[in-house]
Amino acid sequence: MAGVVRGTLAARRRREVLLGIAILAFLAVLPLGISNVYLRGLIVLALLYAGLSQAWNILGGYCGQISLGHALYFGIGAYTSTLLFTRLGISPLLGMFAGGLFSGLAAFLVGLPCFRLSGHYYAIATLVIGMMAALLAANWDFINAAEGITISFHGESWADLAFRTAILPFHYVMLAYAALIWLIAWLIEGSRWGFFWRAVKDDVAAARSLGISIYPSKLAAAAISGAATGIGGALYAQYVGFIDPESTLDLSLSVLIALPAVVGGIGTLWGPLLGAAVLIPVQQLSVAWLGSAAGGIDLMVYGALIMALALARPEGLVSFFQARARKEAAGHG
């Protein structure tokens, strides 16, 4: 009889993987049908944020620990990989994992004191730590302070993950990144850690009374989430070719990383991708169309849209699909 519980989980997870493969195939051929370079760039950015937001979702969505400081892990990943590449000549293909390692470690260390705090205090603490880090970086000469670092270009190369004219390679790099982080989230969903985290998110006292130790659960979620974010930061650095504290450590970036998951559906497998697919184009297009108009209209339009989405779908865009799936399941039962 125990097979019953395991069986339905396996079926549910198989469906997710099949859907994932279908979406991956679609996204792999999508740019081939698009010649507009601006549009292609938009998709690359959306894929990056799908991965970043999924990374945030591992901690914020599944474990319920809302971080407003994920730019720190993004920045550590970006700087680690960039410094290894520009100063020591180590390929970003390796550097991004070194970046992920440092970011994961940083998230763990931030968690050590901050997970002693409960509820919203964790969010506030991460916000403050993130802002302090940005300030320190802007004054730290070893990493060129506020001037930033330009990654010099020595020709197109997969080994150096360097492409200037072609956008297509980065499409596949970011797609691979988004797919990798999705896969990690999928693995977590089915693991006992994934269940622990969701229990911690829903009711800490109840989780504890079932034998779940809370503190290590949160630390593990933070480390994985931070590492996944750091890899994205390294890829971003290679894509743009230039990093400075403002573009990789700013508070606004922490918000941008969290938003797709929140709007798309927090704590769900598809929320971050869905949120990024909607938010990134809207954000970029509102800048392109309205950015030159009187100060801040683009941000107002963007903000109004997010509020409208939140009001219409408080559980995220993904709930639109879930409601249909539930109705179908109920019909069968």
Next chain:
Amino acid sequence: MSLERPLLETRRLFAHYRGLAALHGLDLAIAPGEIVAVVGANGAGKSTLLRAIAGQVAISGEIFFDGAPIAGLAPHRISRLGIALVPEGRRLFPRLAVEDNLRLGAYARRGPERFRPLDLVFELFPRLRERLRQRAETLSGGEQQMLAIGRALMTAPRLLMLDEPSQGIMPRLVDDIFAAIARIRAGGVTILIVEQRLAETLAIADRAYVMQTGRIVLAGAAGAIAGNEEVRRAYLGM
């Protein structure tokens, strides 16, 4: 009352809850396989007693489980030793499916054996089986209580503590819950129950403790306490 080798024993147990002294030097013992009821008026400290044993409130004094001291251990360690609490208000994971709530009960243990209690859970509460995919928050009050008990059973407890299991449940289902409790004991699980419904509780219990303002004022066979008019009037307000 002398017990040869109690499964659970408290010695001079004091607890403070929200700044107030809630337990005043409680001595209590439960033998393996017993159903023991703790009764008393509201505010007598019954819930605090269960929470103290589960490690959820600060205490002083001693608690022994199967001979080993457990006072001061973290709640998750106490749970892993085999003490499960079905708390007041059930504390389910509302957004998780029924099956995921059950699974979480088993996950703190390792190995393929950890899902074995599921057989018992489905046998006791066949309704849960029909609602495996539903979110816990969509269940009726009675079904939620079944799920809370089922989730606690998934931790494979040796001592199951129930706090007001009949609260907020339609009368028809209350009988089912009490029948299930008797069956759980028949399966070898020791039970400590706190309840407002005296008649039903004392009918399935072996022994009972009567609590008043944080102290045990009376202990004895459940039948004797149920039949004692004076006790009922003085302590239980009926």
